Amino acid sequence: MGSVLSQKTFPRLDESLLTHMPPFSRLEKNQIRTILDQATSRRYEAGAAIFEEGLPAERFYMLLDGYVRVVRITPTGEQVTALHIPAGQLLGIARALGRDTYPATAISASEAIVLSWPMRLWDSYVADYDGFATETYKTVGHRVGEMNNRIVELATQQVEQRVANALLRLINQTGRKVSDGIEIDFPITRQDLSELTATTLHTVSRLLSGWEKQGLVESKRKRIKVRDPHALVVLAQT
Amino acid sequence: MGSVLSQKTFPRLDESLLTHMPPFSRLEKNQIRTILDQATSRRYEAGAAIFEEGLPAERFYMLLDGYVRVVRITPTGEQVTALHIPAGQLLGIARALGRDTYPATAISASEAIVLSWPMRLWDSYVADYDGFATETYKTVGHRVGEMNNRIVELATQQVEQRVANALLRLINQTGRKVSDGIEIDFPITRQDLSELTATTLHTVSRLLSGWEKQGLVESKRKRIKVRDPHALVVLAQT
DNA sequence: TTGGAAGTTTGTGCTGGCTCAAAGACCCGG
DNA sequence: CCGGGTCTTTGAGCCAGCACAAACTTCCAA
Incomplete structure (x- = not known):
């Protein structure tokens, strides 16, 4: 099933990692510095779970590289992929949906590099960083659209x-x-x-x-x- | 297909209409008064469209009474119901998803009583009214969950x-x-x-x-x- | 009261995609 | 280079649910 290969904070993450990711793109360099210093980076190998459905949503994530499948498991054990997430997007943003557990499981489809922050920082990011909330909700909106499409597709x-x-x-x-x-x-x-x-x-x-x-x-x-x-x-x- | 039966602001809407609806339940009486005075009330008969997919999201709505089907139409003309919304919930909240058009069409399943506000008030409600944003995002989260369930259901x-x-x-x-x-x-x-x-x-x-x-x-x-x-x-x- | 519209029931075949089954291709570690 | 695991291909049969069709019931307006 795969497991975590490494978990550590690299000596110094470069600001350029985030400057082009929408939720952070409007921020000043020193703001990004602060955000990066609060982040943990981690590598997952293909097939590893980043977070799991139903567990308390303790962290939120930014996918720097790789692809992630968001899946749900049925009572009978079948997997259904609800969504594919490409690099550059936030995931595990339960907080933006008013939830305190993850609504689905995220599995890395290939090797993946991920930053994460404790969920308690979420509210302050929303409050302090211009555009963070807006861009996040755009992401949510986009995913809702995708899900809608999948429903229509499956149905017809x-x-x-x-x-x-x-x-x-x-x-x-x-x-x-x-x-x-x-x-x-x-x-x-x-x-x-x-x-x-x-x-x-x-x-x-x-x-x-x-x-x-x-x-x-x-x-x-x-x-x-x-x-x-x-x-x-x-x-x-x- | 049905059409609008009436469109007018009633002489005076009673505050009790909103006091128990989650997005407004934490507000003071005079705040609710203000909100109600900005609202338009309207009755739709069964089968009438409240708003339609793809059109500019000019207003957002609160369903006071009735039931609403949220549907999408496929290129081949079939209807697919994505969601059912019961009385007491907001709908047409494109803004909360960072969108400026409605992502689907809302059709009243029975006779429905609906309040609505111009979308330009949305941001000020979010800013001014405690709990409004939070409760809204809970609603969104809940609907995302429902949609997820539908996907799993359709798939398996x-x-x-x-x-x-x-x-x-x-x-x-x-x-x-x-x-x-x-x-x-x-x-x-x-x-x-x-x-x-x-x-x-x-x-x-x-x-x-x-x-x-x-x-x-x-x-x-x-x-x-x-x-x-x-x-x-x-x-x-x- | 009568005609039509809307909604419902039921029958008959047909077929897309599933299940079950087995074998072939590729990949990596030892 | 062998062996076992993983992934893929292909075949055969079957059945749930669809398409098509026609009649029936209920409601409503004139």
Whole structure:
């Protein structure tokens, strides 16, 4: 399942880490210095849990590098991925939702570098730092929108369309252009995709094989490259 | 489709309307007076749209009486109900999500009485009124939780379980105890239920007929009474 | 009271995607 | 270079739930 590889405060975190992250981008250099000095940095290996559903929300996090899956576990043990979070976003912000426990579990999809702060600092950040609250609520709003879309998708679309959409979302969020297409730049298994789209890994596998034959995608183990995004868009809307 | 029946400010709204609604419950009487004097009250008949997806969020609303369905329309014209909102909650609070358009359409499920304020007052309410922001974010948090649950439900459960769950949620939110069970106290059609559970009205109809034969529920046109909630809970978890 | 609209029930087939099953490909440690 | 773990592919059969269709009930307006 993976575990924490290191937990320490690096000698000195560089201000440039945060200057371009929306919730902090309007701040002065010395403010960022203060915030960084209050942060703990930590590295998680792929598959490690950053925080878990239901536990007291003691810290909030900023994902500096990597990708995180936000999942919930059903009573019968199935995992459902509610959301993918790319680098540069806050997570575990239970406080912004008036909650004191985490509403879901966050799992790093690849190796991840994360800053975190004790939740008691949350209110003072909101009070003291211009734009922090606003930007945070934009993030929340954006995620609500995403969730809404997922509900509509699950409710009305066929499996093939859902998988196509999931792929498109992933390359938008985390795609890296390569010579002959766009590659998802973190390891993703058929199983992961099936959890994102509420189907089985078998069906995902069949679909990808089919698309590969048509030249839409190319995939190796844990790697997917989309060669013809436009065709996928068409598929997704059919 | 229904239309607005009346739009006017009543001679004088009574303070007691708001004193027990969470976002306002911590306020002084004269504060509530001010807020009420800034409000417009309006009645919508069943099926009328209070606001619509994508339009500029010019006002925010408090549902005083009635029930509201929050729906999204797919490109192909199907409706999907994302959420049900009971009386006593704010709605159309795009601002709290950092948005300037409404993310979904709100339709009154029964006759509804609604107060509304111009969105430009939002920031001052947040700034001036103790607890307003906090309570609002709790509402948002709660809705995020609900949406999460719906995603998990859609992703993992069978139609029968989803319909059972939807019924249970409805009686929890809006149930009224009667002699031999709990009745959903606003008009709801099979069609509505099918939109809530992402299935067809046919399937819902069959399920309800079946349950009626087993004595679990009783239903007439637009009315559903649950006689044995516990059995439904069991069904929902099977 | 009558006609129409809205909502509901029920039947009959069909099929998308699931389950079950088994084997093949790749990856890493020893 | 072998062996076990992880990931992927493919096949076969089946069934829950959908599409389509038609009749019935209730409500309401004229």
